[in-house]
Amino acid sequence: MRDWTPADIEALRRWIVPPEQGVHKWQLFDGPFYARWTAEGANGWCDGLLRRAHDGDWPAVREHLAVVDSATGRFVGQVSWYWEERPTEESADGTALLPWRRLGLAIYDPSDWSAGYGTEALALWTDYLFRTADGDRLDYATWSGNAGMCRIGAKLGFTEEARFRKARKVRGELYDAVVYGVLREEWEARRAG
Numbered sequence: 485m486r487d488w489t490p491a492d493i494e495a496l497r498r499w500i501v502p503p504e505q506g507v508h509k510w511q512l513f514d515g516p517f518y519a520r521w522t523a524e525g526a527n528g529w530c531d532g533l534l535r536r537a538h539d540g541d542w543p544a545v546r547e548h549l550a551v552v553d554s555a556t557g558r559f560v561g562q563v564s565w566y567w568e569e570r571p572t573e574e575s576a577d578g579t580a581l582l583p584w585r586r587l588g589l590a591i592y593d594p595s596d597w598s599a600g601y602g603t604e605a606l607a608l609w610t611d612y613l614f615r616t617a618d619g620d621r622l623d624y625a626t627w628s629g630n631a632g633m634c635r636i637g638a639k640l641g642f643t644e645e646a647r648f649r650k651a652r653k654v655r656g657e658l659y660d661a662v663v664y665g666v667l668r669e670e671w672e673a674r675r676a677g
């Protein structure tokens with residue numbers, strides 16, 4: 485994983501700008517029930533990334549990184565996180581919203597799928613976030629039709645924490661919404677073991 489280089493950003497642009505016709509295959513699996521990138525939105529996002537790469541303007545805890553093949557440096561995808569809930573200050577009686585981060589992962593080219601990139605990237609990203617950020621848990625949300633993403637959670641020792649049955653409709657079929665999570669102590673014990 486690395487901070488975005490201009491070459492990574494141009495590779496990302498090719499994957500997120502909508503094709504002339506249809507959709508990219510990765511979009512059939514990546515939250516297909518949410519609104520897709522428009523060309524304008526995708527180009528704006530990539531142009532913003534280019535400016536930040538030029539200035540080295542990244543937050544202390546990175547919110548996204550490029551995933552590249554470590555042998556060749558070839559761009560293959562990205563990891564990200566977003567706030568499920570932002571923390572609040574603890575009140576006198578010890579009540580607060582805790583920092584709650586949700587992970588994102590995409591390996592764009594179908595010819596790169598099932599080669600191990602996704603599992604390794606999510607493991608590195610989980611390590612990175614537990615090392616650099618507060619919070620006792622991390623999780624990600626996916627759907628039961630995304631077999632690769634569900635398999636990664638199981639492989640990395642995440643717990644299936646929620647399954648909302650028949651909560652998603654994709655191309656005419658009903659699927660479950662699924663959340664996989666891991667606690668800091670579980671992750672550390674697994675690493676130590």
Ligand SMILES: CC(C)(COP(=O)(O)OP(=O)(O)OC[C@H]1O[C@@H](n2cnc3c(N)ncnc32)[C@H](O)[C@@H]1OP(=O)(O)O)[C@@H](O)C(=O)NCCC(=O)NCCS
Pocket residue numbers: 510511513514515589590591592596597598599600601602603604625626627630631632633635636639
């Ligand atoms: C889901 C995704 C991240 C998986 O990444 P990946 O690089 O293929 O993952 P890995 O190679 O580490 O594979 C992990 C496991 O899932 C399996 N797997 C991957 N894709 C699969 C698929 N489409 N169907 C069934 N199993 C699959 C792999 O065989 C492997 O299992 P194994 O170790 O038991 O053999 C990738 O396919 C992707 O980015 N898809 C498009 C975007 C997306 O769906 N993002 C997630 C949004 S929630």
